[in-house]
Amino acid sequence: MAGPTNAERGTAARTKLLAAAGELIGEIGWNAVSTRVLAERADMRPGLVHYHFESLQALLRQAALEAMEGMLAGTAELLTATDDPADAVDAMLAELDRYTGADPASLLFIEAYLAATRDPVLHERMQALVHRFRGGVAAALARTGHPAPEAAAVLVMAVFDGFLLHKGLDPALSAASIAPLLRRVTDTPGAPA
Amino acid sequence: MAGPTNAERGTAARTKLLAAAGELIGEIGWNAVSTRVLAERADMRPGLVHYHFESLQALLRQAALEAMEGMLAGTAELLTATDDPADAVDAMLAELDRYTGADPASLLFIEAYLAATRDPVLHERMQALVHRFRGGVAAALARTGHPAPEAAAVLVMAVFDGFLLHKGLDPALSAASIAPLLRRVTDTPGAPA
DNA sequence: GCTATGATTGGTCGAACGTCCAAGACGATC
DNA sequence: GATCGTCTTGGACGTTCGACCAATCATAGC
Numbered sequence: 001m002a003g004p005t006n007a008e009r010g011t012a013a014r015t016k017l018l019a020a021a022g023e024l025i026g027e028i029g030w031n032a033v034s035t036r037v038l039a040e041r042a043d044m045r046p047g048l049v050h051y052h053f054e055s056l057q058a059l060l061r062q063a064a065l066e067a068m069e070g071m072l073a074g075t076a077e078l079l080t081a082t083d084d085p086a087d088a089v090d091a092m093l094a095e096l097d098r099y100t101g102a103d104p105a106s107l108l109f110i111e112a113y114l115a116a117t118r119d120p121v122l123h124e125r126m127q128a129l130v131h132r133f134r135g136g137v138a139a140a141l142a143r144t145g146h147p148a149p150e151a152a153a154v155l156v157m158a159v160f161d162g163f164l165l166h167k168g169l170d171p172a173l174s175a176a177s178i179a180p181l182l183r184r185v186t187d188t189p190g191a192p193a
Numbered sequence: 194m195a196g197p198t199n200a201e202r203g204t205a206a207r208t209k210l211l212a213a214a215g216e217l218i219g220e221i222g223w224n225a226v227s228t229r230v231l232a233e234r235a236d237m238r239p240g241l242v243h244y245h246f247e248s249l250q251a252l253l254r255q256a257a258l259e260a261m262e263g264m265l266a267g268t269a270e271l272l273t274a275t276d277d278p279a280d281a282v283d284a285m286l287a288e289l290d291r292y293t294g295a296d297p298a299s300l301l302f303i304e305a306y307l308a309a310t311r312d313p314v315l316h317e318r319m320q321a322l323v324h325r326f327r328g329g330v331a332a333a334l335a336r337t338g339h340p341a342p343e344a345a346a347v348l349v350m351a352v353f354d355g356f357l358l359h360k361g362l363d364p365a366l367s368a369a370s371i372a373p374l375l376r377r378v379t380d381t382p383g384a385p386a
Numbered sequence: 387g388c389t390a391t392g393a394t395t396g397g398t399c400g401a402a403c404g405t406c407c408a409a410g411a412c413g414a415t416c
Numbered sequence: 417g418a419t420c421g422t423c424t425t426g427g428a429c430g431t432t433c434g435a436c437c438a439a440t441c442a443t444a445g446c
Contacts, residue, residue, distance in 0.1 A: 005443065009393060029307065031224040034433065045395060050435060052393090102310045113358050114222065114303055117295045127362050151370040154359065158371075159348060162355025165306050166347065169320050177344040178351070184377040198413060203423060227403065238425055243405060245423090 014052050016042045021063035026104025030111040033060060061122045064112040065129070071105065072133050085140035086186040089156055090179055096160060097175040101168030110165065130157070146188045155185055207245050209235045214256035219297025223304040226253060254315045257305040258322070264298065265326050278333035279379040282349055283372055289353060290368040294360030303358065323350070339381045348378055 020042040024033045035056055039046040053059040075092055082088045099106045116123040138153035146152055159182060167173045213235040217226045228249055232239040246252040268285055275281045292299045309316040331346035339345055352375060360366045 009442085013393080029224055029311070031222055035435085036432080046434095047395065047397085047436090048393080056434065107307065107310060110303065110307055110358075113361065114300065114307070117300060117361050118222070123362065130359065130362055148370070148374060151374055154356075154366060155352060155371045155374050158352050158355030158359055160355065161358050162351030162353065163347075165303075165354050165358075166323065166351055168306065168310050169316065169323055173347060177341070178348045181341060181344055181348050181378050185374050198422095202412085206423080228405085229402080240406090240425060240427085241423080249404065 010052070013042075013044060013048060016044070017049065017052060017059060018063045018066060021060055022067040022108065023104055025060060025064060025067075025111050026107035029107075030060060030064075030115050057119065060115070061119065061125075064108060064115070064122070065125055067105075067108055068112060068126070068129060071109075072129065076133060076136055079136050079140050085137070085144060086183055088140065089137075089182060089186050092160070093175045093179050093182060096163065099164060099167070100171055101164045101166070101173075102171070106164050106168065109161065113161075133157070141186060144188050146186070152185055156182065203245070206235075206237060206241060209237070210242065210245060210252060211256045211259060214253055215260040215301060216297055218253060218257060218260075218304050219300035222300075223253060223257075223308050250312065253308070254312065254318075257301060257308070257315070258318055260298075260301055261305060261319070261322060264302075265322065269326060269329055272329055272333050278330070278337060279376055281333065282330075282375060282379050285353070286368045286372050286375060289356065292357060292360070293364055294357045294362070294366075295364070299357050299361065302354065306354075326350070334379060337381050339379070345378055349375065 017038065020038055021033060024038060024041060028037070033056070035049045036046045038056075038059075039049055049056065049059065053062075075095065078091045078095070079085065079088045082091065112122070112126060116126045134153045134157055137156060138149040141149035141152050159178070163173070163175065163178070210231065213231055214226060217231060217234060221230070226249070228242045229239045231249075231252075232242055242249065242252065246255075268288065271284045271288070272278065272281045275284065305315070305319060309319045327346045327350055330349060331342040334342035334345050352371070356366070356368065356371070
């Protein structure tokens, strides 16, 4: 009965804490995640939090970044899976319909945006994350000969996040209804059909 | 030397508290606004907060709603001041460039969106506020014969808020660069120039 | 076995929190 | 000038917070 080694238990605890933090940030809000509720969700004692992480803020920062990285990585694959980036944007918009705008995953993004305005380290890392993703969209659009791929990528991503924001307020909003209009932005005028 | 009456002092205190709350929500975050820092900003004793307002949450709710109402009202005038709603959207986008995305006014909006997902009363009132504004945009677009004014209004407002979110992360973003692309959305194809 | 090292426990510290309340201060009314 | 309603003060209440720490436990290497 060889149980887990000490190192394994340590990394397992860190992983559980990060996962719990990722859930709680969206559920109750960044500033409402305390060491005690976090430990309870992760099924461990509060003292462990500050043993495995330098501070609560550092833990939340890392949890948010890893969660966002995971979500963006999954979505970025759509860009390379389709030939026409306009179709890819459509697909990403359709995937956006799986989020209600009030679920923990959506809210984690918004919470992170806000936290980034008050945490320089998070700001820098999150900026790099968004910049990379936006660069991918812009590059895909540029390949089709889009006249302003950078600006179009900025607009597309603003629509994504802004739509989530509004959807949280009005769940009746449907991504399908704005998809054809967003296509006006991603399409390249005068291109062969 | 007739000083202010008791009633005047009361309403003045309420006004000061609401103004201070509006500032602080954006500066330090909704959940970080406490009775004590709020009273300090409003230059009064902490005990007064719960004399003039039922609870801290009720105060923050009212402060956020009044602040947003004021900002949206000012912007809505642009809709009636111009003949072409596409020009109005351009003007609103230009006005958006006065916000950095990290200033208290911008952040108050985002904070309110988040708070609305956890406060049913705020949710309802804010939904009505956004709905009314969006209806104005849609009506203006409908007048030009836009084929999908409702969807276009949803997309335009998503761009506004989403762009603010991204601008807070990357101050280099300029509304001017996405304006011509957003025009593709608001324009009515086949309309007389 | 014994000892290193890392993981975990339970508890404590001072500070800040939302809310409430009795007592005082002020202007209006008679 | 007494009285009344409103506004204001200062302090108190129980709770929770982030952070820290000595003691205990479990594994790994000798």
